[in-house]
Amino acid sequence: MTKSLLSLPLCFFLTYSLSSHAAEPDVQAAVNQLTKPAHWSGLPLLADEATKRGHDLPLPIGVSLFYNNIDADYVADNDFQVQVDGGLLGFRGPNDYVVPAEDVSITGSDRSVQLKIDAWILPFWNVYALLGYTEGRKDIRAKLDNVEGLPCDDACNGIVLPIPIEYTAKNYGIGTVLAGQIDPIIGDTPVIVMAVGAIVNANTDTTDSVIKTKLASIRVGQRYDIGSDKLAWFLGFSHQSVNQNVTGDYSFVGTDLAPLMEEVKFDIDLAKKETKNMSVSINYDFGPRNEWNLYTEYGFLNWQHLIIGVGRRF
Numbered sequence: 001m002t003k004s005l006l007s008l009p010l011c012f013f014l015t016y017s018l019s020s021h022a023a024e025p026d027v028q029a030a031v032n033q034l035t036k037p038a039h040w041s042g043l044p045l046l047a048d049e050a051t052k053r054g055h056d057l058p059l060p061i062g063v064s065l066f067y068n069n070i071d072a073d074y075v076a077d078n079d080f081q082v083q084v085d086g087g088l089l090g091f092r093g094p095n096d097y098v099v100p101a102e103d104v105s106i107t108g109s110d111r112s113v114q115l116k117i118d119a120w121i122l123p124f125w126n127v128y129a130l131l132g133y134t135e136g137r138k139d140i141r142a143k144l145d146n147v148e149g150l151p152c153d154d155a156c157n158g159i160v161l162p163i164p165i166e167y168t169a170k171n172y173g174i175g176t177v178l179a180g181q182i183d184p185i186i187g188d189t190p191v192i193v194m195a196v197g198a199i200v201n202a203n204t205d206t207t208d209s210v211i212k213t214k215l216a217s218i219r220v221g222q223r224y225d226i227g228s229d230k231l232a233w234f235l236g237f238s239h240q241s242v243n244q245n246v247t248g249d250y251s252f253v254g255t256d257l258a259p260l261m262e263e264v265k266f267d268i269d270l271a272k273k274e275t276k277n278m279s280v281s282i283n284y285d286f287g288p289r290n291e292w293n294l295y296t297e298y299g300f301l302n303w304q305h306l307i308i309g310v311g312r313r314f
Contacts, residue, residue: 039059039060041060041061041119043060043061043119043120043121044057044060044120044121044122044123044125045121045122046122046123047123049123050123055123057120057123058120058285058290058313059289059290059291059313059314060119060120060313061118061119061313061314062116062117062118062119062311062312062313062314063115063116063117063311063312063313063314064115064116064118064293064295064309064310064311064312065113065114065115065116065309065310065311066113066114066116066295066307066308066309067111067112067113067307067308067309068110068111068112068113068114068305068306068307069110069111069305069306069307070109070110070299070303070304070305070306071107071108071109071303071304071305072107072108072272072273072274072302072303072304072305073105073106073107073108073272073273073274073303074106074107074108074138074242074270074271074272074273075101075104075105075106075270075271075272075273076101076104076106076268076269076270077101077243077268077269077270077271078101078268078269079098079099079100079101080098080099080100080101080103080104080140080142080266080267080268081096081098081266081267081268082096082097082098082099082142082161082264082265082266082267083095083096083097083264083265083266084096084097084261084262084263084264085262085263085264085265086253086258086261086262086263087252087257087258087259087260087261087262088151088152088259088260088261089150089151089152089260089261090261090262090263091151094263094265095149097147097148097149097150098147098148099142099143099144099146099147099161100146100147103142103143103144103145103146104140104141104142104143104268105140105141106138106139106140106141106270107138107139108136108137108138108139109136109137110134110135110136110137111134111135111136112132112133112134112135112136112171113132113133114130114131114132114171115130115131115132116128116129116130116311117129118177124178124179124180125176125177125178125179126176126177126178126179127174127175127176127177128174128175128176128177129172129173129174130171130172130173130174130175130198130200131170131171131172132170132171132172132202133168133169133170133171134167134168134169134170134171134202135166135167135168136166136167136168136169137164137165137166137167138164138165138167138246138270139162139163139164139165140162140163140164140165140266140268141160141161141162141163142160142161142163143158143159143160143161144156144157144159144160144161145157145158152260156260159257159260161257161261161264163250163264163266164250165206165207165246165248165250166206167204167205167206167207167209168204168205168206169202169203169204169205169209169211170202170203170205171200171201171202171203171211172200172201172202173198173199173200173201173213174198174199175196175197175198175199175200175215176196176197176198177194177195177196178194178195178196179192179193179194180192180193180194181193189222189223189224190222191220191221191222192220192221192222192223192232192234193218193219193220194218194219194220194234195216195217195218195219196215196216196217196218196219197215197216198213198214198215199212199213199214199215200212200213200215201213207246207247207248208246208247208248209244209245209246209247209248210244210245211242211243211244212242212243212244213240213241213242214240214241215238215239215240216238216239216240217236217237217238217239218236218237218238219234219235219236219237219279219281220234220235220236221233221234221235221281228288228290229284229285229286229290230284230285230286230290231282231283231284231285232282232283232284232285233280233281233282233283234279234280234281234282234283235278235279235280236278236279236280236281237276237277237278238276238277238278238279239275239276240272240275240277241271241272241275242270242271242272243269243270243271244269244270244271245267245268245269245270246266246267246268246269246270247265247266247267247268248265248266249263249264249265249266250263250264250266251263251264252264272303273302274302274303275302276301276302277299277300277301277302277303277305278299278300278301279297279298279299279300279305280297280298280300281295281296281297281298281307282295282296282297283295289313290313291312291313291314292310292311292312292313293310293311293312293313294309294310295307295308295309295310295311296308296309
């Protein structure tokens with residue numbers, strides 16, 4: 001269901017940026033940059049202007065594969081609608097009940113694989129497309145204490161309606177990255193600043209659900225030369241909103257709750273409990289043209305996520 005893509009799933013879209021030569025670049029390196037032939041794609045536009053200013057541009061076309069693991073809490077956007085058939089609550093049913101949103105708690109865990117294809121249109125502007133597959137689980141727990149119309153009245157107080165949902169989903173999305181740098185106050189390594197925006201939709205295969213995710217993120221860091229390779233670190237702050245409507249059914253036949261309810265149909269709107277998070281990431285570029293890269297990211301503050309990826313640029 002919810003993929004924080006992205007959790008993006010989605011801060012890993014910032015793995016490339018402009019990087020500058022030192023304040024007094026080696027003359028031969030500068031000549032190599034200025035005489036380097038144009039890329040077959042013609043991208044990025046204005047590349048000549050960027051190299052004249054001393055910027056070392058990455059190869060413009062990229063394909064990356066990422067594994068994303070996210071654990072987060074969710075809330076009900078509105079009251080939890082349930083229809084019960086069988087058992088005491090579904091006697092002569094089906095019977096409809098409403099669980100107040102404040103009595104619903106939701107936890108989620110997702111594992112996904114994401115394919116990203118990106119291109120630098122301008123030296124400071126990147127666009128990308130996403131395709132992904134997710135396996136996950138949501139645990140919905142609804143307390144019956146404040147539900148009106150129950151035949152068991154106060155005897156139902158303390159009873160929790162647990163609905164575990166396991167699902168798979170396919171997602172698709174688009175996004176954009178703006179990248180730049182600030183001259184350092186101390187030392188000679190510029191500070192890289194990047195901003196990203198993305199929209200991702202996902203369709204679940206095992207429940208009736210469409211998830212809409214919007215992401216905005218800003219990241220700052222630095223990049224260092226390690227021989228002919230490049231190593232970069234970034235600290236990021238992101239805002240991610242997730243909205244979805246989930247409908248489905250669950251059977252309690254054969255469980256301890258079967259005498260109370262046998263078949264339950266449900267309808268609920270979910271949202272991520274927290275929308276702001278932080279992350280720290282490391283990117284390592286290597287190869288004769290720095291065309292390969294390894295990436296890892298850890299998210300913290302309001303939820304946890306781990307991203308591991310490998311990419312190739314052309």
